[in-house]
Amino acid sequence: MTSERPRVLILGGGFGGVGAAQKLKDADADVVLVDRHDYHTFQPMLYQLATGLVETTAVGHSLRDLLEEHKNTTIHQVSATAVDFDAREVQFDGIDPITYDYLVFALGAEVNFFGTEGAAEHAFPMYTLPHAVRLKDHLLERWEAADRDPKLIDDGALNVVVVGGGPTGVETAGAIAELYRGVFTKDYPGVAEEQARVILVEAGPELFSMFKPKLQRYTTKALTERSVEVMTGALVESVSPTRVKLKSGTEFAAHTLVWGAGLQGNRLVQTLGIELQRGNRIAVGPDLALPDRPEIYVVGDSAAIVDEKTNQVLPQLGSVALQSGEHAGETIAHRIAGKKAKPFKYRDKGTMATIGRGAAVVQMLGGRTITGKKAQVAWGAVHLALLPTNEDRAKAIVDWAGAEFTHQRVGRITVGSE
């Protein structure tokens, strides 16, 4: 049966794609949302999954469940492989091509190893749900292996090098150090602190380059108090399964290298034949559409959106992705209803990051800063609002409160295949 209604094709079920779909619920359109996974990933909590603080379903939410009340929406779990702008058609790995009247491009970003030798094969990136589960299983597996054969400890089985002094690297290093010192010291008594090192390596001169110097100093102190060894101005040259070598010649015996050092636009953007901005992001107009293709909206991490207030490109953040996705969905619904499109206005709730229990930093647009428990509460409030459902919010509150009071990590089991 062919429909007379316009078709809106949404590529990606992250913050941007789901935000767009939410605003198209009542539109007089057929909406198709496609993602290579059958779930929406809440990336800000990946480090909590990797360190056993929360379980898989706290971070991945079924897309069919999220959009089940959207009677005009169809979901497919397939990978998009090519976009033909002229034919207004997208090709997929596994289903027939789908044509569109409006396209929302929300495929996010992916890891960039910057050509570091051995990183693609041996590093543990931290950008997807499978990445977080793989890191958690690997850490637990190394501790169990070292328990069976203590000689592995001297070979660096328990040492972790985390690359990247931005939010992903800092929060992962802080969380691993807390897991090591707060939980594994009891699970595996007899392992001394210096036999299970957590080293954070950043190429630039300071951590958190986007924050004011006093927040950078606070972060280094909070990490050091949690026994993270912070190295700035240090570049990773190569990675093997058991060694991490820096450009300076320093070599660490470490069986785990966590990569939190860089993103690039989704690989599909490189095939579109359009000029890309820094980080392979796509420049959009004030309404988030491509300047010469008004039927195509690009949102979230894939887009280079210039903030109308600051004239700066907005950062790759969940709140930017959600708000831009919602704006695209709302604009398409307005256009279908014959109304005029409005320019996108980003509502900034501050830039923030967590470091560990009771330690976080917040920098507001006007320059005001907050640290410590208050900042952690602010991080919690902003990120609860980003979670897709009230049920997810309730679950996150229970998990966070449980970890705060009991210091326990419920998710520290490995479930491999037999």
Ligand SMILES: Cc1cc2nc3c(=O)[nH]c(=O)nc-3n(C[C@H](O)[C@H](O)[C@H](O)COP(=O)(O)OP(=O)(O)OC[C@H]3O[C@@H](n4cnc5c(N)ncnc54)[C@H](O)[C@@H]3O)c2cc1C
């Ligand atoms: C570890 C980590 C921690 C973060 N912490 C924070 C934080 O604390 N606060 C904050 O605001 N932001 C944080 N961010 C950033 C935030 O998560 C991103 O900015 C946001 O997820 C971007 O949303 P998006 O919809 O553009 O892309 P994504 O959320 O990446 O969604 C893209 C979707 O597209 C799908 N996809 C990709 N390629 C294809 C394909 N070819 N075919 C089909 N589907 C495809 C993916 O499966 C995915 O579901 C963090 C990011 C990471 C990685």
